[in-house]
Each structure stands twice: as C-alpha cells, then as structure tokens.
Amino acid sequence: MHEETKGSKILKWILIGVSLLFVVLMLVLPLVTVITEALKSGWQVFWQAVSDEYTVDAILLTLEATGFAVLINTVFGVFAAWAITKFRFKGKKLLTTLIDLPVTVSPVIAGLIFVLTFGRQSPLYPVLQALDIKIIFAVPGIILATVFVTFPFISRELIPVLESQGTDEEEAAALMGAKGTTIFRKITFPHIKWAFLYGVVLCAARAMGEFGAVSVISGHLRGKTNTLPLHVEILFNEFKYVPAFAVSAILVIMAVVILIIRSVVEYKGKKES
Amino acid sequence: MKKRKKTKRVIPYFGLSMGVTISMLSVIVLIPLASLVIYTAQMSWQDIWEAITRSRVMASYRVSFLTALAASAINAVMGVILAWVLVRYKFPFKRILDGMIELPFALPTAVAGIALTSLTADTGIIGGFFSKLGISIAYTPIGITVALVFIGIPFVVRAVQPVLEKLDPVYEEAAGVMGASRVRIFWKIIFPEILPSVLTGFGLAFGRCLGEYGSVVFIAGNKPFETEITPLVIMSELQEYDYASATAIALVMLVASFLVLFLVNLVQARNTKILTGGR
Numbered sequence: 001m002h003e004e005t006k007g008s009k010i011l012k013w014i015l016i017g018v019s020l021l022f023v024v025l026m027l028v029l030p031l032v033t034v035i036t037e038a039l040k041s042g043w044q045v046f047w048q049a050v051s052d053e054y055t056v057d058a059i060l061l062t063l064e065a066t067g068f069a070v071l072i073n074t075v076f077g078v079f080a081a082w083a084i085t086k087f088r089f090k091g092k093k094l095l096t097t098l099i100d101l102p103v104t105v106s107p108v109i110a111g112l113i114f115v116l117t118f119g120r121q122s123p124l125y126p127v128l129q130a131l132d133i134k135i136i137f138a139v140p141g142i143i144l145a146t147v148f149v150t151f152p153f154i155s156r157e158l159i160p161v162l163e164s165q166g167t168d169e170e171e172a173a174a175l176m177g178a179k180g181t182t183i184f185r186k187i188t189f190p191h192i193k194w195a196f197l198y199g200v201v202l203c204a205a206r207a208m209g210e211f212g213a214v215s216v217i218s219g220h221l222r223g224k225t226n227t228l229p230l231h232v233e234i235l236f237n238e239f240k241y242v243p244a245f246a247v248s249a250i251l252v253i254m255a256v257v258i259l260i261i262r263s264v265v266e267y268k269g270k271k272e273s
Numbered sequence: 274m275k276k277r278k279k280t281k282r283v284i285p286y287f288g289l290s291m292g293v294t295i296s297m298l299s300v301i302v303l304i305p306l307a308s309l310v311i312y313t314a315q316m317s318w319q320d321i322w323e324a325i326t327r328s329r330v331m332a333s334y335r336v337s338f339l340t341a342l343a344a345s346a347i348n349a350v351m352g353v354i355l356a357w358v359l360v361r362y363k364f365p366f367k368r369i370l371d372g373m374i375e376l377p378f379a380l381p382t383a384v385a386g387i388a389l390t391s392l393t394a395d396t397g398i399i400g401g402f403f404s405k406l407g408i409s410i411a412y413t414p415i416g417i418t419v420a421l422v423f424i425g426i427p428f429v430v431r432a433v434q435p436v437l438e439k440l441d442p443v444y445e446e447a448a449g450v451m452g453a454s455r456v457r458i459f460w461k462i463i464f465p466e467i468l469p470s471v472l473t474g475f476g477l478a479f480g481r482c483l484g485e486y487g488s489v490v491f492i493a494g495n496k497p498f499e500t501e502i503t504p505l506v507i508m509s510e511l512q513e514y515d516y517a518s519a520t521a522i523a524l525v526m527l528v529a530s531f532l533v534l535f536l537v538n539l540v541q542a543r544n545t546k547i548l549t550g551g552r
Contacts, residue, residue, distance in 0.1 A: 007455070008455065011455070012362055015354055015357065015358050015362070016358050016362060016364050018354055019354055019355050019358045019359075019370065020370070022351055022354075022355070023355075023370055023373055023374075025399070026419075026422060026423055026426065027373050027374075027376050027377070027423070027426075028373065029392060029398070029399070030380075030385060030388035030389055030392060030423070031376070031380075031388070033388045033391055033392055033398075034384060034387075034388050037388075037391060072297075072301075075293070075297070076293070076294065076297045076298075076301075079289070079290040079293040079294050079297075080290070080293075080294040080297075080298075082286065082290040083287065083290035083291045083294050084294075086284045086287075086290075087282060087284070087287050087291075089291075095294070095298075097538075098298060098302065098303065099298060099302075100534075101302055101306070102302055104480055104484075104530045104531065104533070104534045105306075105484065105527065105530065106483070106484025106485075106486065106504050106523075106526055106527075106530065107484065107485075107486050107487070107504075108484070108486050108504040108507050108508055108523075109309070109484070109504075109507070109523045109526060109527060112309070112507065112511065112519060112520065112523050113305040113306055113308055113309050114305055115511070115516075116305070116308040116309060116312050116516070116520065117304065117305045117308040119516075121312070121516055122308070144301070147301055148301055148302065148305070151301060151302060167284060170283075170284045171283045171284060174283045174284050174285060175283060179285075180285035180286045183284070183285070202378065205378060205379040206378070208381065209379075209380065209381025209382060209383070209384070209487075210381075211381060211382050211383045211486065211487035212382075212486035212487050212504065215486075215487075215508075216508065216511060228381070229381045229382070229383040229384070229487065230383075232381075232383050232384060232387065233383055233490075233491075236387050236491065241391070244387060245387070245388075245391075248381075248383075248384040248387060248388070251380070251381045251384050252380065252384060255376070255379040255380045255381070255384075256379075258379045259372055259373075259375060259376065259379050260372075262372075262375065262379075263368075263372050
C-alpha cells in the first residue's frame with residue numbers, strides 16, 4: 001500500500017467515522033433501545049413479563065420449531081451436499097437452484113403456500129380431516145413454515161467446502177473397502193465440521209426469529225401457536241410496550257449469543273484451514 | 274460390487290442421498306410452491322387480472338418497489354464504505370464492528386421492527402430530532418426505507434468484502450506512482466473490480482427487501498395507497514379469507530423475485546470469475 005499522506009489519513013478517519021456512525025445509529029441503537037425500554041419500569045415488571053405463562057409457552061414453541069428446523073435441515077443438508085459434490089449427474093445446476101428457492105420467496109408467501117396445500121381449499125383437506133390431523137393453525141404448520149424458510153441454510157454452507165475438497169480421498173477409501181458410514185465419519189465430516197456448525201447457527205438464528213411465514217400459518221392462538229416473535233407483535237399491538245420489549249430482550253440475548261458463537265466458529269474454521 | 278459396476282461410481286450412497294434430497298425438496302419446497310400455481314390456474318384470467326391490478330394493489334407495488342430500491346441504493350453506497358473500512362484500515366473495535374454487520378441476520382425482524390419504530394417515532398430519540406426539522410420517519414415511506422436499510426446492509430458488505438480482500442494493491446500503487454489522484458484510482462481501478470460484487474449485493478438486498486414483512490409492518494403505519502407494502506396486502510386479503518386475490522398477488526411477487534434472482538445469478542457468474550482469479 002502506498003504511504004499514508006496527510007490527505008489519505010483524513011479520508012481514512014472520515015470513512016471510519018461514517019461507518020461507525022452508521023453502525024451505531026442503525027444497529028447498536030436498536031439493540032440498546034430494546035434493553036432500556038424493557039427495563040424502563042424496573043426489574044420486577046420485566047421479570048413479570050418474561051415469566052408470564054404465555055411468554056413461557058411461546059419460548060417453548062420457538063425452541064421446538066427451531067430444534068425441528070435444525071434437525072430436518074441437517075438431514076437434508078448432509079444428504080444434498082453429499083449428492084451434489086460427490087457425484088456427477090445431469091441437472092445438478094437446476095437442483096442447486098431449486099434448493100435455494102426458499103430464500104427468495106417472501107415470508108408471507110412461504111406461509112401462504114402451506115395454507116393452500118393443507119388448508120380448507122386444498123384437495124388434501126378432507127383426507128387430513130378424516131385422519132384428524134391438524135397442520136394449519138397448529139404446531140406442525142409452524143414447524144413446516146420454519147423449515148421452509150431455513151431450508152438451504154445448512155446445505156449452502158456444506159456444498160462449497162465439499163466441492164473444494166474434491167472426491168479423491170473418498171474414492172481411495174471406498175476402493176480400499178471402507179464402508180459408506182466410515183468414509184463419512186472419518187474423512188468427510190472432519191472437513192465440514194466448522195461449516196456445518198456455522199450453518200446450524202445461521203439456521204437457528206433465522207428459525208427462532210421467523211415472523212411473516214409463521215404469522216400467516218399460526219392463527220395466533222395464545223399459549224398454543226404463539227412463537228416469541230408473534231407474542232412480541234401481539235403485546236406491541238395491544239400497546240403493552242414494556243412487556244413487548246421485555247419479550248424482545250429474550251430474543252436480543254439469543255441473537256447476541258448466536259453472533260458470538262458465529263464469530264468463534266468462523267475464527268476456528270479459518271484457523272484450521 | 275454389482276451395483277458399483279452398474280453405475281460406475283466408486284463412492285457409495287448415490288441413490289440414497291439423491292433419493293433423500295429429491296423427496297425432501299419435493300415435500301417441503303416444490304409441492305407447496307406448486308399449490309400456488311395450481312390454485313391460480315383455477316381462476317379465470319379476468320379474475321386474476323382484476324385481483325392484481327386493483328388500484329390499492331398497484332399502489333402497494335409502487336411503495337414496495339420504490340422503498341426497496343431506495344434502501345438498496347443506500348446500502349450499496351454504505352456497504353462499499355463499510356467493506357472498504359473493514360478490509361483496508363486498522364482501528365480500535367474493528368472486530369466488533371465486523372461482527373455487528375451480521376446482526377440483521379441474527380435479530381428477529383419483529384424485534385428490529387418495534388425497536389426502529391420506537392426510535393424513529395416522533396417521540397423517539399432519532400424521530401424527535403427529525404420532527405423538529407419537520408420530517409416524520411415512522412409511519413411514512415422514509416420509515417419503511419429505514420427498516421429495509423437495516424435488513425439489507427449485510428448483503429452488500431458480505432458480497433463486497435471478499436472481493437476487496439482479493440484485490441491486489443499493486444495496481445493502485447502503480448497508478449499512484451504515476452501520479453493518478455485517489456479519486457481517479459478509485460473510479461478507474463478499484464470500482465470496475467468491485468462493481469459485480471456491489472451489484473450482487475444490491476440485487477440480493479433488493480430481493481430480500483421486496484418480500485420483507487416483519488420489520489416493515491410495525492414502522493409503516495400500513496395506510497392503504499401510502500405506506501402499504503405488497504406482502505401486507507397479501508396478509509390482509511388472507512385475513513379476510515380472500516384466498517384468490519392473495520394467491521394472485523403472491524404469484525406476481527414470486528415472479529418479480531425470481532426475476533431478481535435470475536439477474537443476480539447472471540452477475541454472480543462474473544463475480545465468481547473475479548474471485549477465483551480466472552478472467
């Protein structure tokens with residue numbers, strides 16, 4: 001880099017100043033607002049809102065949906081990444097494009113398509129009715145919508161890593177007679193360990209915060225189909241601002257924890273490669 | 274052994290992994306998306322046309338498009354500055370700044386929405402300042418844009434950052450030695466290199482902003498014809514059980530976002546070439 005002249009030094013600090021101002025105003029201030037608003041009426045009110053029966057139900061449902069999303073997308077991500085990176089076949093490009101589709105679909109539409117597939121106007125509805133299975137306005141629908149919006153999150157992290165690793169090691173192991181599970185455990189998994197964890201973190205972050213898709217499909221039954229973000233909305237729209245921000249504070253803490261885990265995972269992954 | 278001969282593949286589990294991939298993809302993504310098309314196919318052309326061209330819906334396209342465009346343009350500029358600062362300069366708290374960029378990915382949109390609303394309402398810290406100048410932010414298109422800037426910023430930064438990291442400063446140095454001004458170096462040498470990544474980031478942010486719901490719904494005020502975005506129109510049609518209109522409008526949005534995705538992919542192909550070095 002060329003030596004720093006006085007002019008370039010001034011420019012440097014102007015650009016850093018603009019960046020810091022932007023980040024503080026747009027990102028830090030909203031975080032601080034959530035915490036200060038949540039604690040505005042003291043710890044007791046905060047604790048009351050957080051330990052409220054409906055809030056606890058919402059926390060549990062959010063954790064359940066997030067857990068399912070991570071689990072299902074892990075299974076999908078591992079199989080999809082294996083199929084896409086270890087073999088040659090026609091239509092690979094199409095397949096990867098289709099896997100990425102859910103990211104571009106508006107959350108509201110993501111909810112709508114499940115209402116159309118399983119709701120009253122669907123040809124499947126009489127069947128579901130006869131079997132007494134509830135999907136729309138019930139927990140399975142919330143899980144489905146959450147899985148949909150986070151669908152490519154894990155495969156997307158695994159595919160580039162496996163692609164650059166190639167297939168030589170697996171081929172050698174297979175020719176020497178190693179079983180498929182052994183190959184995966186001993187050869188493939190160590191390569192994708194950090195990418196996998198990174199994907200899990202991103203998936204969990206999006207899953208716990210999903211709002212639009214879940215909002216369409218939940219029916220907002222308090223204590224039954226209310227996730228944390230939906231609970232925030234209800235409280236806010238009822239002008240219960242302090243409880244709304246208190247519940248948000250739980251999500252803020254989860255988000256900060258996720259950001260920290262993400263940095264650690266990224267750092268370790270970089271160090272090993 | 275016999276199987277291997279048949280497929281000529283050494284590595285095991287091709288059938289299994291393809292089978293799992295295709296069936297999960299179908300159940301979770303393809304069949305539900307197809308239901309949208311099937312449902313609209315049952316409507317007459319006239320009904321569809323009427324549903325998607327009503328004046329309230331047309332106004333919502335305008336609001337969605339313009340606010341997403343404005344926010345992505347702001348993000349393109351700020352994203353380049355942030356990426357530049359993060360790649361080229363050393364300063365205190367840099368790591369924290371770098372980590373904060375990812376916040377919009379981790380923070381639930383509804384939380385971002387209510388926080389930004391309370392900040393930019395006329396009674397809030399930022400809103401109070403601007404209301405003295407006669408500018409309202411919350412419950413206007415400006416408010417929607419603010420929420421979309423929040424949502425979109427990591428897309429541009431994370432697209433531009435790796436390209437800037439790969440950029441060899443040798444050319445800048447050479448140009449500097451030959452007496453080119455900094456402005457000229459930026460526009461003639463750096464900008465052409467990072468342009469595809471800026472466009473990719475811009476496109477990704479724009480696509481995300483078009484469909485964004487959670488953060489916007491609180492700050493927008495949701496007045497028909499003025500601050501009502503298209504996803505919100507779909508939502509209100511659904512609440513009135515007008516599935517036909519909701520589905521038709523959703524299809525318009527879906528086509529729009531696929532179009533954005535297609536354009537982004539075109540640009541990204543060029544970007545990948547720059548990143549991998551072969552040009």
